[in-house]
Amino acid sequence: KNEVEQSPQNLTAQEGEFITINCSYSVGISALHWLQQHPGGGIVSLFMLSSGKKKHGRLIATINIQEKHSSLHITASHPRDSAVYICAVDSSQGGSEKLVFGKGTKLTVNP
Amino acid sequence: NAGVTQTPKFQVLKTGQSMTLQCAQDMNHEYMSWYRQDPGMGLRLIHYSVGAGITDQGEVPNGYNVSRSTTEDFPLRLLSAAPSQTSVYFCASSYRIFVSPLHFGNGTRLTVT
Numbered sequence: 001k002n003e004v005e006q007s008p009q010n011l012t013a014q015e016g017e018f019i020t021i022n023c024s025y026s027v028g029i030s031a032l033h034w035l036q037q038h039p040g041g042g043i044v045s046l047f048m049l050s051s052g053k054k055k056h057g058r059l060i061a062t063i064n065i066q067e068k069h070s071s072l073h074i075t076a077s078h079p080r081d082s083a084v085y086i087c088a089v090d091s092s093q094g095g096s097e098k099l100v101f102g103k104g105t106k107l108t109v110n111p
Numbered sequence: 112n113a114g115v116t117q118t119p120k121f122q123v124l125k126t127g128q129s130m131t132l133q134c135a136q137d138m139n140h141e142y143m144s145w146y147r148q149d150p151g152m153g154l155r156l157i158h159y160s161v162g163a164g165i166t167d168q169g170e171v172p173n174g175y176n177v178s179r180s181t182t183e184d185f186p187l188r189l190l191s192a193a194p195s196q197t198s199v200y201f202c203a204s205s206y207r208i209f210v211s212p213l214h215f216g217n218g219t220r221l222t223v224t
Binding site: 033042045086090100104 | 144146151152153154155156159169170201203208209210211212213214215216217218
């Protein structure tokens, strides 16, 4: 079982819809990251959070440490939100300092 | 600030050739790392560094070498390229791992024939 699981793997929405992407993890963490990767493009950090909730524009990220679960919400989705969204967790298990990544959720927003 | 600069953007190698992927950051970040991204798999850590002169292996280090002689630079060397190393490579840096966000380079698409 992967240490970081994302769902769904693929998501298609109509412009304006409210979108939720989920991330579950099985290891103890210091922080969780949400990243965005546009097709053929680089990777951008959206959020880094260790508790509660963060908001940036139309994007909201929440984390429940007890349940080992995080969600990324996009309100009033737009075609430019089409991208792969990646969840990653800081893991210090085994003494190494590394991020463990989910496989990503591919979001397509149609006009 | 340029952020994280990664070169080249594209590279084609023949099996057995060697090359170096360059990564430089101008943000005085302590932590630098290299990942590979393959279809259907998450980003996987190759090597990382927590400061000049300090490097360590990640999940998939075989066939790759790194060094960190300065805070700014963290090159990745492919010693003898193999088709299994065909991938997209990303360099990333952070002021300090676990407490600050990652900044990624734009990636290098490497094909080994």
